[in-house]
Amino acid sequence: MRVTWNGGTLTFRLDAEDEITGQAADGYPVKLRTNSCTVHGVPADAHPDLFAVAAWSIVAPWTRRRIVFDRAISAELAAALHEGWGVEAGPVSGTPRRTGSVLAISYSGGADSVAAATIHPDAPFVHFRRVPHPRVPNRWTHYRSDVLAKLAGRTGRELTVVDSDLEFTLAEPRPGYPEHHAVAAGALLLADRMDLGGLAFGYELGSRWLGGDRYLLRYTPDNPMWAPHGAWGRLFAAAGVHIVLPVGGVSEAVTMRLALESPLKDVVRWCLRGVDGPCRTCGKCLYKELIQAAVERRPLDTPITVKRPVARKWQEPPPYGGQEMIEYGCARVPGIEEGVFGKAAGHLRATEESTAWLDRCYPPALAEIPSPWRDTVEKFMIDNVGLMTPAQARRVEEWGA
Ligand SMILES: [Zn+2]
Numbered sequence: 001m002r003v004t005w006n007g008g009t010l011t012f013r014l015d016a017e018d019e020i021t022g023q024a025a026d027g028y029p030v031k032l033r034t035n036s037c038t039v040h041g042v043p044a045d046a047h048p049d050l051f052a053v054a055a056w057s058i059v060a061p062w063t064r065r066r067i068v069f070d071r072a073i074s075a076e077l078a079a080a081l082h083e084g085w086g087v088e089a090g091p092v093s094g095t096p097r098r099t100g101s102v103l104a105i106s107y108s109g110g111a112d113s114v115a116a117a118t119i120h121p122d123a124p125f126v127h128f129r130r131v132p133h134p135r136v137p138n139r140w141t142h143y144r145s146d147v148l149a150k151l152a153g154r155t156g157r158e159l160t161v162v163d164s165d166l167e168f169t170l171a172e173p174r175p176g177y178p179e180h181h182a183v184a185a186g187a188l189l190l191a192d193r194m195d196l197g198g199l200a201f202g203y204e205l206g207s208r209w210l211g212g213d214r215y216l217l218r219y220t221p222d223n224p225m226w227a228p229h230g231a232w233g234r235l236f237a238a239a240g241v242h243i244v245l246p247v248g249g250v251s252e253a254v255t256m257r258l259a260l261e262s263p264l265k266d267v268v269r270w271c272l273r274g275v276d277g278p279c280r281t282c283g284k285c286l287y288k289e290l291i292q293a294a295v296e297r298r299p300l301d302t303p304i305t306v307k308r309p310v311a312r313k314w315q316e317p318p319p320y321g322g323q324e325m326i327e328y329g330c331a332r333v334p335g336i337e338e339g340v341f342g343k344a345a346g347h348l349r350a351t352e353e354s355t356a357w358l359d360r361c362y363p364p365a366l367a368e369i370p371s372p373w374r375d376t377v378e379k380f381m382i383d384n385v386g387l388m389t390p391a392q393a394r395r396v397e398e399w400g401a
Contacts, residue, residue, distance in 0.1 A: 001013070001014060001015055001018055001059055001062065001063040001066070001067045001068070002015070002067075002068045003055045003059060003067065003068070003069055003070065004070045005051050005055070005070060005071075007042075007044060008038050008039040008040055008041070008042045008189070009036060009037070009038045010036060010037055010038070010039070010054075010055055010058060010166075011035060011036045012035050012036070012055070012058075012059050013035065014032075014035070014062060015064070015065070015066065017064045017065055018062050018063055018064050019062060019064065020032045020062065021172075022060075022061030022062040022063075023061055024060075024061050024178065024179050024180070025060070025179055025180070025224045025225050025231065025232060026180070026224075026225060028173075029172070030061045030170055030172065030173070030178055031170065031171045031172035032062055032169065032170070032171060033136060033168060033169055033170055033171035033175075034133070034135055034136055034168065034169055035169070036135075036169075037058065037133065037164065037165050037166040037168065037169050038164060038165055038166075039054065039162060039163075039164045039166065039185050039186050039189060040131070040162065040163040040164060041160075041162060041163065041186075042162070042186060042189035042190060043189065043190070043192065043193055045192070046188075046189045046190075046191070046192050046193075047097040047191075047192055047239070047240075048069070048071040048072060048073055048074075048094065049073050049074050049076075049077045049096060049097050049238065049239045049240075050097065050188050050189055050191055050192065050239055050241075051069070051071060051189065052069050052073045052077055052089070052239075053077070053188050053235055053236065053239045053241075054184075054185040054186075054188045054189050055069065056081065056179075056235070057177075057178070057179050057181040057182040057184065057185055057188075058166055058169060058178050058179070058182050058185065059178070060085065060178065060179050061178050061179065062178075063085075063087060064087075065086075065087060065088065066087055066088040066089070066090075067081070067087055067088075067089050068090060068091070069089070069090070069091070072090070072091045072092060072093035072094055073089060073090070073091075073092060073094075074092070074094055074095055074096040074097075074238070075092050076096040076238045077089070077096060077235070077238045077239060078090060078092045079238075080231075080234045080235045080237075080238040081235065083231070083234065084224075084230075084231025084232070084234060084235055085231060096238060096239070096240065097191075097192070097239055097240040098240055099197045099237075099240035099241075099242070100191060100192075100194070100195040100196045100197035100240060100241070101195055101197050101372070102123075102124070102194055102195045102196050102197060102198075103120060103123050103196075103197065103198040103199070103200055103244060103372070103373050104123055104124045104125065104126050104187060104194060104196055104198075104199055104200070105117050105120065105123045105124070105125050105126070105199075105200045106126055106128070106183055106184055106187055106199055106200065106201050106202075107125035107126065107127045107152055107155075107157075107159075108127070108128075108148070108183075108202060109127070109148045109151050109152055109267065109268065109269045109270075110202060110268070110269070110270040111202075111252070111255050111256045111258075111259035111260075111268055111270055111288070112202030112203070112204050112247055112252065112255045112259075113201075113202035114202075114255075114258070114259040114262055114264045114265075114267075114268050115202065115204075115246075115247050115250075115254070115255035115256075115258035115259050115262070116200050116201070116202045116245075116246040116247050116255075117155075117157070117262075117264060118258055118259070118262040118263075118264065119246045119247070119258075119376065119377055119380045120200060120246060120373070120376065123157075123200065124157060124158035124159070124160070124194065125152060125155065125157045125158065125159045125160070126159075126160045126162060126184075126186060126187040126190065126194075126199075127148070127149060127152040127159060127160070127161045127162070128162055128164065128183045128184075128185075128186060129145045129146075129148070129149045129161050129162065129163050129164070130143065130145040130164070130165070130167055130175075131145070131163045131164065131165050132165060132168075133165035133168035134165075136165075136168040136175075138168075140174070140175055142272075142273050143272050143273070144272055144273065144274070144275060145272070147269070147274075147275060148269060148272070149161050151267040151269055152267070154266075154267050155264055155267055160186075160187075160190060160194075162185075162186025162187070162190070164185065164186060166178075166182055166185060167182075179225075179232075180225055181225070181232055181236075184199055184201075184236075184241075187199050187241075188239065188241060191239070191240070191241050196240075196241050197240065197241065197242060197370075197372065198241065198242040198243075198244040198370055198372070198373060199236070199241050199242070199243060199244065200244040200245070200246050200373075201226075201243065201244070201245055202247060202255070203226055203245050203247070203248060204247045204248065204250060204251060204252055204254075204255050205247075205248065205249060205250055205251045205252075205324075205358075205362060205365070205396070206251065206252060206322055206324060206325065207226065207248075208220075208223060208226045208227075208245055208248040208249075208365065209221070209223070209248070209249075209362060209365070209396055209399075210324060210396070210399045210400070211223070211399075211400065217319050217321070217323070217400050218399060218400025218401065219396060219397050219398065219399045219400060219401070221364075226243065226245060226248065227368070228242070228243065228368050228370075242370045244369055244370060244373055245365065245368075245369070246369070246373075246377050246380075248365040248368070248369075249361040249362040249363070249364070249365025249366055249381065250360075250361050250362070250365075250381070250385055251324060251325065251328065251358040251359075252291050252322070252325050253291055253294060253295055253325065253328050253358050253359060254358075254359065254361070254385055256288075256291050256292055256295050257295050258384070258385075260292070260295065260296075270284060270285075270288050271284055271285050271288075272284075280302065280303060280304075281303060281304060281308075281310070282310060283310040285302075286302060286304050286310055286311070286340065287322065287325070289301065289302050290325070290326070290329035290333065290341060291325055291328070291329055293329065293332075293333045294328055294329040294331075294332040294333050297332065297334070298333075298334065299333060299334050299335045300333055300335070300336070300339060300340070300341070302340065304340055305339075305340070306339070306340055306342075306343075311340045314326075314340055314341050314343060314344045315343050315344075316343075317347050318344070318347055318348060320344070323348075324355075324358060324399070325358070326341070326344055326348065327348050327350035327354070327355050327358075328350070328355045328358045329341065330344060330345035330348055330350050331350040331351050331352050331354065331355045332352060332355075356392070357388055357392035357393075357395040357396070359385075359386075360385060360386050360387060360388040360389075360392055361381040361385045361386065361387050361388060362388050362393055362396050363387050363388065363393065364393070366378045366381065
């Protein structure tokens with residue numbers, strides 16, 4: 001793989017051994033659509049290691065053995081690429097970037113992200129906004145990135161919106177981040193200007209420790225995407241921007257509660273389809289409604305019936321993506337036996353007691369937060385959430401076993 005930055009425009013060329021269909025760090029297959037994209041509004045004089053990590057977050061899935069950058073990277077960054085992915089990276093020269101002092105939040109506007117923002121009330125936001133690609137037709141006009149950016153602007157926080165078409169480098173499964181970390185491409189390139197030493201993401205307990213969503217569905221202490229000692233954690237650290245997961249120790253029930261209690265509650269938005277509010281009819285809205293209903297201790301309020309395609313997977317037996325939250329919801333939502341989640345509830349037979357661990361913070365998640373920000377998160381969790389008992393922490397560690 002050879003990559004070239006021209007201003008904020010990245011062009012990459014595959015070597016003979018590279019492949020059009022590659023794999024993201026979570027093992028998911030991703031197919032290349034086009035070999036260029038732009039990250040708008042980024043400084044031309046960012047440290048070469050920042051350009052390299054931003055490029056790697058886009059081209060990693062398709063790179064097999066080596067990567068040649070257009071400007072020399074530090075030996076430390078080359079080592080992180082080699083240790084993490086087994087690739088030869090170069091050319092090598094110069095010194096690594098000094099770690100900055102500021103923590104910024106990679107802000108999506110969803111409940112997890114708002115919860116992370118609540119923990120760090122002074123942290124600036126960097127918000128990624130999808131814009132059209134000049135050569136790829138946009139068949140995804142229902143995806144309202146403009147609405148999310150507008151809501152981010154109403155938070156009152158110091159905000160940088162980074163426009164990019166990088167998601168259109170993906171043909172399959174659909175436009176999206178080639179690696180989850182590509183959402184940070186803009187923040188990385190702005191790291192010198194913002195003096196960033198850390199970038200906080202809204203990944204919660206399920207994503208960090210339980211192999212949630214499209215991943216493995218089992219306890220993942222060595223999660224390659226989000227563990228500080230994983231390939232991505234070490235690569236970001238080598239570029240002086242530590243990955244920070246303020247809500248990495250708590251479930252989506254806790255992030256939902258924190259978001260609904262937050263001063264930012266009126267600008268929370270997890271659905272990318274609705275204009276004046278969430279669409280209420282997509283799979284994500286249904287999943288989040290279950291969690292919100294559980295947190296608010298009320299019946300489910302949804303127009304979705306068991307016959308709808310988005311409800312189909314809940315008519316099948318487990319395992320489910322995000323299953324811990326389905327258990328949590330089924331144990332707490334009055335009247336769950338009727339309706340969309342009735343079958344799932346029958347299979348899972350969860351109780352408030354069996355899901356009580358999901359109301360507390362997993363202590364090892366605090367231990368892995370870099371020291372400049374650990375005390376803030378720890379104090380917040382002790383004051384507002386409470387820590388898991390050893391028996392509850394074992395529920396995390398036995399997940400999927
Ligand atoms: Zn929706």
